[in-house]
Amino acid sequence: MNLKERDDQYIAHTYKRFPVEIVSGKGSLVFDENGKRYIDMGSGIAVTSFGISDELWVKAVTDQLSRVQHTSNLYYTKPCVDLAQLLCEKTGMKKVFFSNSGAEANECAIKIAREYACQNLGEDYYKIITLKGSFHGRTITTLSATGQEHYHEKFRPMTPGFLHVEPGDTQGLRKLFETEKIAAVLIECIQGEGGVIELDPDFAKEAQEIAHGCGALLMVDEVQTGNGRTGTLYAYEGYGLSPDVVSTAKGLAGGLPLGATMMNEKVENVLGYGDHGSTFGGNPIAAAGAVSILERIDDAFLAQVRRKGELLKKAFASGSGIEAVSGRGLMIGIKTVKPAGEVVQKAMEKGVLCLTAKDKVRLLPALNIPEELLIEAAGIIREAAAL
Numbered sequence: 001m002n003l004k005e006r007d008d009q010y011i012a013h014t015y016k017r018f019p020v021e022i023v024s025g026k027g028s029l030v031f032d033e034n035g036k037r038y039i040d041m042g043s044g045i046a047v048t049s050f051g052i053s054d055e056l057w058v059k060a061v062t063d064q065l066s067r068v069q070h071t072s073n074l075y076y077t078k079p080c081v082d083l084a085q086l087l088c089e090k091t092g093m094k095k096v097f098f099s100n101s102g103a104e105a106n107e108c109a110i111k112i113a114r115e116y117a118c119q120n121l122g123e124d125y126y127k128i129i130t131l132k133g134s135f136h137g138r139t140i141t142t143l144s145a146t147g148q149e150h151y152h153e154k155f156r157p158m159t160p161g162f163l164h165v166e167p168g169d170t171q172g173l174r175k176l177f178e179t180e181k182i183a184a185v186l187i188e189c190i191q192g193e194g195g196v197i198e199l200d201p202d203f204a205k206e207a208q209e210i211a212h213g214c215g216a217l218l219m220v221d222e223v224q225t226g227n228g229r230t231g232t233l234y235a236y237e238g239y240g241l242s243p244d245v246v247s248t249a250k251g252l253a254g255g256l257p258l259g260a261t262m263m264n265e266k267v268e269n270v271l272g273y274g275d276h277g278s279t280f281g282g283n284p285i286a287a288a289g290a291v292s293i294l295e296r297i298d299d300a301f302l303a304q305v306r307r308k309g310e311l312l313k314k315a316f317a318s319g320s321g322i323e324a325v326s327g328r329g330l331m332i333g334i335k336t337v338k339p340a341g342e343v344v345q346k347a348m349e350k351g352v353l354c355l356t357a358k359d360k361v362r363l364l365p366a367l368n369i370p371e372e373l374l375i376e377a378a379g380i381i382r383e384a385a386a387l
């Protein structure tokens with residue numbers, strides 16, 4: 001049997017894969033089993049922040065790998081503490097809980113909200129408001145938080161305690177606070193899986209004001225938007241928000257599984273001994289990788305992310321078959337006349353890997369992608385989209 005047949009036989013059929021086996025790569029280039037070269041405009045869904053096999057990242061990870069690969073959270077390890085300190089110093093948040101994925105980072109946020117509300121508002125204040133079109137993960141509880149009905153259909157009963165409002169519906173949000181007992185509001189500044197949809201900054205600020213006015217928490221899901229992706233270290237900074245809880249994952253460790261839930265001074269002591277845990281969370285190899293990524297995301301680096309984002313936006317501002325472009329930094333959505341899947345397929349044939357998000361072509365290249373490759377990829381995607 002060939003690879004595809006064995007995959008079909010032995011792996012659960014939850015993914016629709018492209019007929020490409022990726023065997024190697026370097027930076028923003030990847031190569032398939034026939035040696036065909038692709039420009040990687042998806043970076044493993046916003047994960048390989050500095051591309052494939054980035055030298056400093058490989059060194060940080062392999063140095064740690066040769067020292068100790070895992071200890072459990074019963075003992076101290078330096079990469080884990082270094083990373084927590086770096087995250088707090090760079091954001092002003094006060095504490096971090098480490099896990100292994102975005103869904104887990106959000107699970108932790110949800111637990112913090114429930115415990116905080118129980119301590120400060122009352123036991124019956126456990127409801128969390130999220131936005132329609134949002135995506136917060138695949139566990140039953142983070143699916144329940146996800147504001148898209150079709151994800152719920154096959155898995156009922158969902159976890160109770162989640163309410164969904166339309167992004168931008170300040171009135172609806174205020175009404176929920178009047179009629180329900182709310183612990184927190186959880187938002188994405190830019191909905192990623194939902195179609196690269198930017199939240200209206202005024203609505204985001206109003207949501208924060210309303211939540212804080214009622215003693216509830218503002219929590220931002222930065223699993224996709226975080227770690228420099230949108231041109232600020234975290235997207236909430238670009239939105240001028242002061243969240244109480246921030247979850248992140250995807251690009252944090254540059255290609256190793258790591259989730260982080262950051263807490264501000266209001267909630268830093270909400271979780272106590274035994275309230276939460278993770279066997280692998282804060283694993284020293286993943287943490288060492290994350291330190292090497294985060295250390296390099298400084299102001300100058302973020303400025304080049306924004307500049308490259310502008311370059312992409314300009315490239316897709318008009319053109320045959322292109323209707324609109326959205327997003328910030330290197331998180332870009334392109335509404336095409338042709339179905340997005342068709343454009344992605346055609347781009348792949350021409351040597352560019354990109355993603356879809358709902359009806360859009362979604363671009364999430366490595367943050368350090370060379371400008372020449374970005375321009376080459378944009379040209380190919382434009383061709384693929386052309387009528």
Ligand SMILES: *Cc1c(COP(=O)(O)O)cnc(C)c1O
Pocket residue numbers: 100101102103104106135136137138188192193221222223224225249250
């Ligand atoms: C990908 C994603 C998640 C889920 O992350 P996993 O690591 O797949 O569990 C949650 N929230 C957002 C916004 C995401 O983009």
